Amino acid sequence: MNRRTVRTAAVTALLAALLAAGLILNVNTGAVDIPTGEIFALLGKGLRLRALALLEPDRYGEALTAFLTGSTEARVLCSIRLPRLLLAAVLGGALAVSGLLLQSFFRNPIAGPFVLGISSGAKMLVSVTMIFLLKDISTMNTGVMVLAAFAGSLLVTGVVLLFAQRVRNMSMLLVIGIMVSYLCGAVTDFCVTFADEHNVANLTSWSMGSFSGASWNAVGFSAAICLPCLALAWLLAKPIGAYALGEGYAQSLGIHVRAFRVCLILLSSLLSACVTAFAGPISFVGIAIPHITKSLLNTSRPAVVIPLSFLTGAVCCVYCDLLARTAFAPTELAISTVTSVFGAPVVIYMMVKRRGREQ
Amino acid sequence: MSYFKTENLSVGYRGNILIHGINITLQKGQILTLIGPNGAGKSTILKSITRQLRTISGSVYVQWRDVHRWSAKELASHLAVVLTDRVDPELMTCRELVALGRYPHTNAVGRLTAEDRRKVDEALNLVGGEDLAEQEFSTLSDGQKQRMLLARAICQDTEIIVLDEPTAYLDIRYKVELLDVLRRLAREKGTTILLSLHEIDLAYKVSDQLVCVKGDTISRYGPPEEVLARDAAQRLYDMERGSYDPLFGSVELPRPEGEPKVFVIGGAGYGVPVYRRLQREQVPFAAGILFENDVDTPVANALAAEVFAAPAFEPVSDDAFAAARNAMLCIGAVLDAGCPVGTFNRCNGRLLEAAREAGVPVFTDAAQLAIRNVQ
Incomplete structure (x- = not known):
């Protein structure tokens, strides 16, 4: 076993331990206090009943319902905290991988769905769909939400790519991303101004970004989208590694550059759209996490960095959500409030370091 | 195939x-x-x-x-x-x-x-x-x-x-x-x-x-x-x-323009550094007497205003010597690049003698000449 394998194993173990600790902390803290020992007892019982109910719905279905609605602890744990925790983990990971794919696409570590305005595009189209097409948010189907977010992501990505052909300079591209994101924000605000009052309340809380509305439904849906995307991204690890040398070299190694680029953009957009649909736009995770992961591993080998970015993203969002939920309890912060505080300095650091290297 | x-x-x-x-x-x-x-x-x-x-x-x-x-x-x-x-x-x-x-x-x-x-x-x-x-x-x-x-x-x-x-x-x-x-x-x-x-x-x-x-x-x-x-x-x-x-891959800057102000006696590679020095100082010069197969010849051809060359593997003819001597006396200044005089380039030794006899100044260092050029 060489040094790099040891390092990768150590980082994986560390992240797994952090995730486990995050699980306990997250479940443990809040208005209802559940002792640590009881968490595992409840979890075990819940899982067993759930599995049995799947196998023999007639015999165990009622027992499961009784368990879930029986004690306050069980209810809080199983229908509020656990889905929220899992949603934060899955979406955090998805966002990190989405950022990583965009960075591979632009061959620049300062690309991400938020800074390029892609999240804002998703938000814009979701708002438009919510207000004008459906009239009533409560009837909005999660599938429609994700589709709208995906369409919005692709729309903005398309616009950014059009400019990217003309502007080779990444700083200019970032400025364009920020401008596009203002434009999308303007359209969103315009919609909000003319929306019904009860829609506005919902829209505002959603667009602030939060995992608070998590349900098992949302967890299942987002996992069904994000995990296959993660697997596909991992399968692209080989060409992603070669693409780091630039288009010319990638082409000479037998990569269909155009098809490969389309795959990257579709996967990245789908991942970030899923995040935006379920938790609203979340800032900086997409840039900061891949960078942190690469620095931890001291490598940029995609086969390792892709899965571990997912893990780091999951850990990060679980803790950020914990902070958002508990720092000023009972008032909850928006998730971006927390992620910006730690993410923005990382991005500034990266830009300064890069500039230093270029000179 | x-x-x-x-x-x-x-x-x-x-x-x-x-x-x-x-x-x-x-x-x-x-x-x-x-x-x-x-x-x-x-x-x-x-x-x-x-x-x-x-x-x-x-x-x-x-x-x-x-x-x-x-x-x-x-x-x-x-x-x-x-x-x-x-x-x-x-x-x-x-x-x-x-x-x-x-x-x-x-x-x-x-x-x-x-x-x-x-x-x-x-x-x-x-x-x-x-x-x-x-x-x-x-x-x-x-x-x-x-x-x-x-x-x-x-x-x-x-x-x-x-x-x-x-x-x-x-x-x-x-x-x-x-x-x-x-x-x-x-x-x-x-x-x-x-x-x-x-x-x-x-x-x-x-x-x-x-x-x-x-x-x-x-x-x-x-x-x-x-x-x-x-x-x-x-x-x-x-x-x-x-x-x-292309044969040697050597690049020369443009030759100094004007009438030659000094006659450089070179040969066997002694001339090249002198020619290049004079080029930098923009002093037009004549070069001689060089055999056509001398290493100095291609550089002299590129830089000198006038080159007095003699066919390779032949003794220098009297006519060629006379032409070089006349040009040298006419220019009125000589720079000796320091090439030793042997059996076959005797003519260059004779050129130096002729210069001394006629009272033409003979320099041995391009720097002296450069100063004179400025004055």
Whole structure:
């Protein structure tokens, strides 16, 4: 076993331990206090009943319902905290991988769905769909939400790519991303101004970004989208590694550059759209996490960095959500409030370091 | 039988023909170099051969097979490239970068086998880059980077390697080493190599075939000794001032203009530093008496206002001596470059005597003369 394998194993173990600790902390803290020992007892019982109910719905279905609605602890744990925790983990990971794919696409570590305005595009189209097409948010189907977010992501990505052909300079591209994101924000605000009052309340809380509305439904849906995307991204690890040398070299190694680029953009957009649909736009995770992961591993080998970015993203969002939920309890912060505080300095650091290297 | 061949190839951008009628044939294991002025289209031709650009018309064949009909994978296993693109991968070690050359040979997840690792080591060894293998690529100097990119192309293990200006950032030592590696590849592994170079002298030395790209077509094509005869290089680059000697690769700045102010007596290489010094000081001079096979002669021809040359392997004739003597006395100043006088260049000794007899000042150092020139 060489040094790099040891390092990768150590980082994986560390992240797994952090995730486990995050699980306990997250479940443990809040208005209802559940002792640590009881968490595992409840979890075990819940899982067993759930599995049995799947196998023999007639015999165990009622027992499961009784368990879930029986004690306050069980209810809080199983229908509020656990889905929220899992949603934060899955979406955090998805966002990190989405950022990583965009960075591979632009061959620049300062690309991400938020800074390029892609999240804002998703938000814009979701708002438009919510207000004008459906009239009533409560009837909005999660599938429609994700589709709208995906369409919005692709729309903005398309616009950014059009400019990217003309502007080779990444700083200019970032400025364009920020401008596009203002434009999308303007359209969103315009919609909000003319929306019904009860829609506005919902829209505002959603667009602030939060995992608070998590349900098992949302967890299942987002996992069904994000995990296959993660697997596909991992399968692209080989060409992603070669693409780091630039288009010319990638082409000479037998990569269909155009098809490969389309795959990257579709996967990245789908991942970030899923995040935006379920938790609203979340800032900086997409840039900061891949960078942190690469620095931890001291490598940029995609086969390792892709899965571990997912893990780091999951850990990060679980803790950020914990902070958002508990720092000023009972008032909850928006998730971006927390992620910006730690993410923005990382991005500034990266830009300064890069500039230093270029000179 | 030709191994590599282009047939009536026309290349350019977006349907606009830049260069047409490119017909080149190469044997296996030969090196072909494209030379020509900046912006002449050397890169365009190479990119069209490697399929980075679509050709406008005509074909490229390798062993009678049309390169543009190959699948992307076939292309990758037959042809490797070293491009001018800026490469800046984050946190990638040199070994990882070089190992990317194995890309067409590895499985779907890019796992390196023992054989792959051996080829990577071999390629690193060939460019002398073993010591840098574990360093991060982006921390390397331009020259080291270029060697790693060459190693990457080598371990792709292809029959053809195409390099676009591979010596652009290298200092003279690495230029020579890189071209030596290319020669070894061609000779030992039978790799066919196409490249573009700015240095005509190096192109002359490394290539089996030279192609001059100028205007909208190939102006010359063939073995270097034919292509670079006499002033071909000067015409290729439209050099109006200064001169270039392809045989030695020596470049001279434009000669000082005006009537000669000093007569330089040189020979056997003593003259060259003096001529160049006078060129820098912009002092027009005459040079003599030089045999046509003297090393001083080509430089004197490039820099002197007037050269008194005598045929090689013959004693200097009295007429030639008289002409040089008259010119020297007429100029009225002599610079002795310090060449020893022997049996065959006795005439130069006689010139010095004649100068002293006539009271013409004889300098031994170009610096004294430069001061006089300023005064």
